[in-house]
Amino acid sequence: MTLTPEDVAQVALLARLRVSPAEVEMFTEQLTKIVGFVEQLNELDTSNVEPLAHGVEVFNVFREDKVEPALPRAAALANAPEHNDECFIVPVVIE
Amino acid sequence: MDMTRLTAVGLIQEYERKTLSCLDVARGYLDRAEKYGRLNVFVHLDGEAILSRARALDAKRASGAAMGRLAGVPVAIKDVLCVEGEPTTCGSKMLSNFRPPYSATVIERLLAEDAILVGKTNMDEFAMGSSTENSAYGPTRNPWDEERIPGGSSGGSAAAVAADLAPLSLGSDTGGSIRQPAAVCGIVGLKPTYGRVSRYGLIAFASSLDQIGPFAHDVADAALLLGVISGPDPRDATCVDAPVPDYLATLDEAPRALRIGIVREFFGAGLDPEVEAAVRAAIQVYEDAGATVREVSLPHSKYGVPAYYIVAPAECSSNLARYDGTIFGRRSADFSPRYPGEDKLPPIVRMMMASRAEGFGAEVKRRIMLGTFALSAGYADQYYNQALKARRLIRNDFDAAFHEVDVLVGPTSPTPAFKLGERAADPLAMYLSDVYTITANLAGIPGISIPCGLTKAGLPIGLQLLAPAFAEESLLRAARVFERAGDWHLKRPPLA
Amino acid sequence: MNYTLIIGLEVHVQLTTQSKMFARCGTEFGLPPNTQTDPVSLGLPGTLPVMNRRAFELALKTATALHAEIAPFTKWDRKNYYYPDLPKNYQISQYDLPFSRGGHLDIPVRKDGTGGGICRLTRVHLEEDTGKLTHGAGGYSEIDLNRAGIPLMEIVTEPDIRSAADARGCLEELRLVLRYLEVSDCEMQEGSLRCDANVNLHIETPHGAIATPIVEVKNLNSFRSVERALEYEAERQFRQWQEDGLTIKDAHKETRGWSDPEGVTKPQRRKETAADYRYFPEPDLVPVVVDDAWRARVKASIGELPAARRARFEADFGLTPYDANVLVEQGRDVADYFDAVVTKTSEYKLASNWIQQDILRIAKELKLTLTGFPVGPDELAELIGRVQRGELNTNQGREVLAKMVERGQSAEAIIEADGYKMVSDRGAIAAAVDAALAANPKAIEDLKKGKKPDAVKGFLRGQVMKQTGGKADPKVVLDLLDAKLAELASDG
């Protein structure tokens, strides 16, 4: 398929990437090319094939419900671009 | 004696003979790292910390305490692995100030075995690339030819061992990111079975494909390091609870009636003739050593790259969603509306979009875009689900082949190291660097690249061997059969 | 014009685990912000989720109790959307293969005889909770991730509910079942039980039946607000339809938030520009296979549920549906208490009355549950026996009970110490009756004038009890008083 600049702009919004008009153009061309390449997969008849999502197929891996010490709050906040004594800070989120 | 020329196994022997101290060795490697700083192998190297670790290990040995399996062995770490309190950047501007409050399981295992961590190595941003050119911290240079790429994405870790800046290093392999740089840097690189090594603390690129693995000069060193990092981990649900054999102890047991399969599809168009010749010669070595060699087919091989370029970007688009400037990583200072339509977006959305646009490089953005598209409503079935079905077919091919042979062989990379910048403008050409390595990740099986020759221009060539899941023991032994017959693993780059 | 209200509920229940769903930090409510996180719940680079076995088992238990079909194979999926309270910007949830499907909830008839029936369930699945955002005044918001990663069970009903009262009834019964199962404490105030409602109207018009656009009502923080919001929404949607005539075919689902103080629902902004969650299988977790043995184990672990208990209380102890329900709906401790009392007495009705009128009142006053209540079921049964045998009258029994709670002593000790013996001696009571009549000539006058005889008799009875210090056997008092008054009447 051929992606349109509108497709690319919508994908960029979904992916939360700010893109300039020039980047939209570049991605439109590159993604169209890559998507065209991966479309070879459509040659395959996969009507009776189960998808394989994992590298190994194992089941039922659990851990017991035990609490381990929390991170000290200062350590939890240490990598934040902005924080106060208690919380991570972000630009206002309008509900 | 130049201790930086020793293998890990050799170094451990010297320590046991008390001919070397950890401090001597640490100093030797630090001097060398400084001397070859121009290769841009390390993105972070804390000399003081390394020396004090070395002193502590010398003291431990002097006290008569039992030493770990990697006592005093320097190990360079790809910057995709979290080390508590140390910068961990993943080759990205996004994480230029990130210091994880915890260490990866493999790091804890190295430390428990008394290894010395010697710096974080350069890589393609978020492990996306085959040349280490996609690093925010500049490309790493191939020690064999500094105008060429060291492969990627673990180019720094491969170059570190190739240039003797560390006897061992760790990399990660999602589509060939250990094996391809090992091949083009003339060393051994092993991607374990998916689930053999804990991924806890490995910054995810594509979770269903990523594995951590060793780089080394020879198969014995790779076996040693693999043994240390392998085994179940309660912090990784995908890490399989299977016993870890003593890979090193059984290495020289000759494999009984070794059956080798030559993958027909790995010798097609695009394969460099010098690479092909070296690989064919290697196969002859196996025949001479008494192995049964036959041709096998993996008919869905050609779908490996397209399936990979759906599955990996899809997972990456989700794994990298967390880098949005809210609770860690880079936040853009200016997210006021800039391009048409942005004025309609709330500030929090603009903040995330601007932060991600500033923090990520072009290749990462391209894959996030591709993966987001492949998973989006209306396309998931045609692209993502179809890729997972192709993945099943690829796995079935391997299952069938391993009914007939023990190990598959072929080239690791279709070409030797290419020139810096040569494929930068053409993402598809770059993606084809991994054409022979990608299917092992999709199938979850282990693979190793070992040196098997040099081109006329003096560039290393890698031989890839693939084995069934959790058959690392026979994979290593088969690799050792070839290694023992020649001296390719002893070659060193002509570094000035 | 006639309309039918169509309601489906989406309930999120916090499971009672010590640690989070995929991380090892704690789940305690009300701690200072960001003191209950670890690298996994912060979604730090390199971290991986590992499934909490207890969370999965509690969810299995719930779905089994709700008669749902347990999937033999279930997996985890990522629901991708960017929001600052979601550290990884994806929620680990279940999409196409949830661990259970179908099921239903039996809802009891209300006191007034309305309601009751079956509410079918669509599915029950597991997912992780998000953090909490607080919107500050200074142009910024604060994020607290204590709650991020707490195990949530999402229970979705079919649109089977036809009134606001039924919606409330359904939710109350669901809470009761969950509390009986001990899978959640279901505190709506603390957010451990959260309910959203999907609601629209089916309207009969002269031109055929139409459906109004579906509205998802959020921010329902109490059972009362569920009922009020849905009543409001029904009227609002009808008014809206009369104004604009829009039907389900003309408009997308709208999200509205309930404002309790204002008593209205208001439109809410949507989180995603377009709801495209890009679900895909969570590669960091492995699927779960539930075999027959596991299913059987879970089934065996489920005790008697409220509906079965009500039925048994009616059938085995002859309680009215009303009484059976009161004992059951108060919680498992109350029904267990009743069950224990009736192993020691066959006065089932009395036992039910004593629990409903006295034990529950005292427990409420003292803010106690009946688990470990100071007067145990055996002791209550013993007290009931004394009242039944006439050793104590009801008032005395109440006083003794109060003192048993207060002093932690047996009924016998209190009766002994405080001299609670019922006077049944006819001679002594007759004397007291005579004295009461002598002291209240006006009452007898009133009676003769034809003033309500019951009221006069009640007054005189009280006077007799007073004379005997409350210890007279009320039956004997009535007996003798009747006889005396009859005597007086014939004299007159």
Ligand SMILES: [Mg+2]
């Ligand atoms: Mg977020």
Ligand SMILES: [Zn+2]
């Ligand atoms: Zn939910």
